[in-house]
Amino acid sequence: MHIDSFSQHFAVIQDPRQSAKITYPLFDVLFLTVCATIAGMDGWEDIEDFGEAHLDWLQSKGLFREGLPVHDTIARVVSSVEPSQFQDCFLKWMQAVSASSEGELIAIDGKVLRGSYNREDRKSTIHMVSAFATANGVVMGQVKTQEKSNEITAIPELLKLLDVSGCLVSIDAMGCQTDIASQIVKQGGDYLLAVKGNQENLAKVVQKALAPVSQKNHTSTIGQGHGRVEAHEYHVLPATDIAAELPVWEGLKTIGVAIGYRLDSTGKESLDYRYYISSAELTPERFADAVRGHWEIESRLHWVLDVTMNEDACQIYRGNAAEVLAGVRHMALNMLRLETGKKASIRRKQKMAAMNSAYLEQVILAGINRLGKN
Template structure:
C-alpha cells in the first residue's frame, strides 16, 4: 500500500535534529503532518492542534513516546529536513501509484508560491517546478528553482528522479532547450515542447514551412484534428497539423532527436462580440509515430495548470501561506503534493477534493481509507 511505502520512505530520511534533545520521532512528526495537511491544516499551529485532537486515534499506529509535538517542533523539523533528499524520496514514493502508462503525457511546469516572499530579507517568492501524470493524475515530483537560477536548470534535475519511460514529456517554451531535450531522450521517452519566436532561426524555419505547407490558399493538407468547443462563453476552433518534415530544416539539424513539428491554429470568437482572434502555435517533438497522440498531448499539458496549480491555490490556499524560510516553504509544498496524491485517488467518490479533506478531518475511518487507498473496507 502507498501509505506503507510512504512510511518506509520517511523512515529512510536522516533526522537532522540533535540526538540528545529529540523528544518526538521524526516518523511521528511527518505522519501527523501528512494527516493534518489532508484534514485542512495550513500552519504549524494547525498541525499541533490536529495532533492533540486526534491523539487517541494517532496512538493506534504511532508510538508518540512524548505525546503530540508542539507547533515549534513541526516548524523546526520542516526547516531542517534536507529538501533534496525529501524530494527524491517523494519521487520514489510516487512510483507506488503505478507504472507510467504507454504514451501517457507527463506535463512539467513551474509555479510561484507567492506568499513566500520576504521584503525584509529581500527574498523573492519561491518558484517550484512540478511533474504531473495527466492520465493517472498523481504528482510525480518537484524541484525548487534557486534564487539565482531558473527552470532551465531545475527541469533536468527533476527529470533525473522521474520514472517516465514510454511517456511523452510536455513543456512550455522555457523547456525548449537542447540540454532538456537530450535529457528526456536519455530517459527513454519523447518530448513535445513549445517553440516560440525567441528561438530565432528555428522558429522562423518552422513557421515558414507550415505557412507554405498548411496555411497557403493552395494547400490540400487536412488537419490531423479539427475540433470546436464553446465553453466559457466563447467559440473556439482548433486545427492541428502534424508534419514529419522537421529533419529537413537546416536550423533543426543539431536539435536532439527532433522528428516532428506541430502547428496548432486556434480561431477564437467571444460571445457577444464581433471580434475574432486567430493564433498559431508551434511545437517540436522527438516522436515520429501516432501523430494523433501528439495532437492530443499539447492540450493535455494544461491539465497541470487546472488540476494541480489551481487546486494548490483554491483547495490548499498555497499562495496565502506566509511561511518564509526557504527549506520550510519547499518541504511544505511537497507535503501538499503528498496530500493531493492521497486524497485524489478515491476515484469513485463524487465529493470534491475539498469535501474529501473535510470528510477525512471528521471521520477517522475515512482518513484511514485515504491513507491506505482501501476505500472498500
C-alpha cells in the same frame, strides 16, 4: 493501516536534532503534517489543532507516545528537514505506487509560491518545477528554483530524477533547449516542446514549413462556455524535409501547430498560433491530445494547489519549510487522487478526511496499497 509500509520510504530522512533532546520523533511529526495537509490544514496552528483532534487515532498507530508537540515545535522540526532527502523519498514512493505506461504524457512546468518569500526580502520567493502525469493526475516529482529564469537549469535536474522511458514529455517554450531535448531522448522518452522566439531559427523554419499545411493533416474541436466560443485546429507534418536544417534537435520527427480561434461575448475575435516540435511520430489526434493534456498541469495541479489547498496564501517561509510543505502538498494531493472509493472533489475529500479518521486512513491506504501492485 500499516504504518511500516509508509515509513519504509520516509523514516530514512535524517533528524538534524541532538538525539538526547528528541521528545517527538521526526517521522511522527512528518506523518502528522502529511495527514493534516490531506485534511486541508495549511498552517502550523492548524496542524497542531488537527493533531489534538485525532490524537487517539495517531497514538493507536504507535505515534506521539509522549503527547502532541505545540505548533512552534512542529514548525521547528519541519523547517529543519533537508528538502533533498524529502524529495528523494517522495520520488521513490511515487516510483513504487505509480508506474508509467507506454506513451503516457508527462507535463513539466513551474509555479511560484507567492507567499514563500522572507519578509525582509520579497525577491526570495521560490519556484517549484513539477512533473505531472496527466493520465492519473499525480505529481511525479519536483525541484526548487529561486528564479523563473532558472527553470532552464532546474528541468534537467528534475528529468534526471524521473523514469521517462516510453513517455511523451511536454514542456513550454522556456524548456525548448537542445540539451533538454537530447536528455529526454537519451533517457528513453520523447519530447514535445513549444517553440517561440527564444529559438529564433527554429521558430522561422517551423513556421515556414507549416504555413501551407494541408487540411487533411489536421483535427479540430469547437467549444462554447463562459460567454465565449472557441475553436481549435491541430496540424502536424513529418519533420523529414526540415531535419537537415535543424540537426541540433536530436530525434526530431514531427512539427505541429495548434491554432486557436476565440469569439468573446463582446464580439471581439482573436487568433492564436502555437508551434511545436517532437521526437515522436504524432498523428493529429495524438498531437491534439498532448497539447491539451499539457495544460492540465495548470488546471488540475496549479489551480488546485492555489484554490483548494491555499498554496499562494500560505505565508510560511521559515528555514526549509516552504519547500518541504510544497512537497507535502503534492504528496497529499496525490493520495487524494489515488483514493477512488469516493466520487468527490478534492475539497470534499479533504473535509471528509478532517472529520473522519476512517476515511483519512482510506486515503493514506490508497497510496500504500499501490506498493503491492507495482
